[in-house]
Amino acid sequence: MGKVLASDYRGNKMMRFVVPLIAGLLFLTNAARADDWATVQTAAPGAAQSIGFYTAGCLQGAQALPLEGPGYEAIRVSRNRYWGQPVTIDFIKTLSEKIRTAGQPHLYIGDIGQPRGGPAPSGHASHQIGLDADIWFERQPGPRRAPADRENPRLRSLVLADDSGIDDSVFSEQHVFLLRTAAQMPNLDRMFVN
Secondary structure: OOOOOHHHHHHHHHHHHHHHHHHHHHHHHHHHOHHHHHHOOOOOOOOOEEEEEOOEEEEEOOEEOOOEEOOEEEOOHHHOOEEEOHHHHHHHHHHHHHHHHOOOOOEEEOOOEOOOEOOOOOOOOOOOOOOOOOEOOOOOOOOOOOHHHHOOOOOOOOEOOOOOOEOOOOOOHHHHHHHHHHHOOOOOOOOOOO
């Protein structure tokens, strides 16, 4: 049977203080360098893995979403935020195909994540581990946008200008179908709507 010495106790107590302190300093250092994460152009090698949490993490083995496919097109591609875990990329492709098969206009896919995740310099606190995806509600039929028009697309909001509710002149059964279809897919954990 071992004895617990007072010096061991002080050491353990000190470690309980020092380890969180170091972790906090590293977090602040990384948060201050969001622009550094945005300069990385390629995924980290290795098996797909999310490290950390949606708002404080990174990823390895990310896949790039092709910039267009059956039923979707990526927008704001100059941000290089079309990378995600394979399960996220598959979700987008499957949802887009279901929407296309139903005869609806293609989806606009916004931010997913950066090639190695991490904090983005603008727009999101989350999207750091490759499991988030922005899927826009724009349901206007029409041809695909030219690549230059995808950078700053004008997409209608479903919310009234004063944020008092949904704009019934824009909201349609196509939106209900999109939400229902996404919500019924097996790999969806949670969905935020605005």
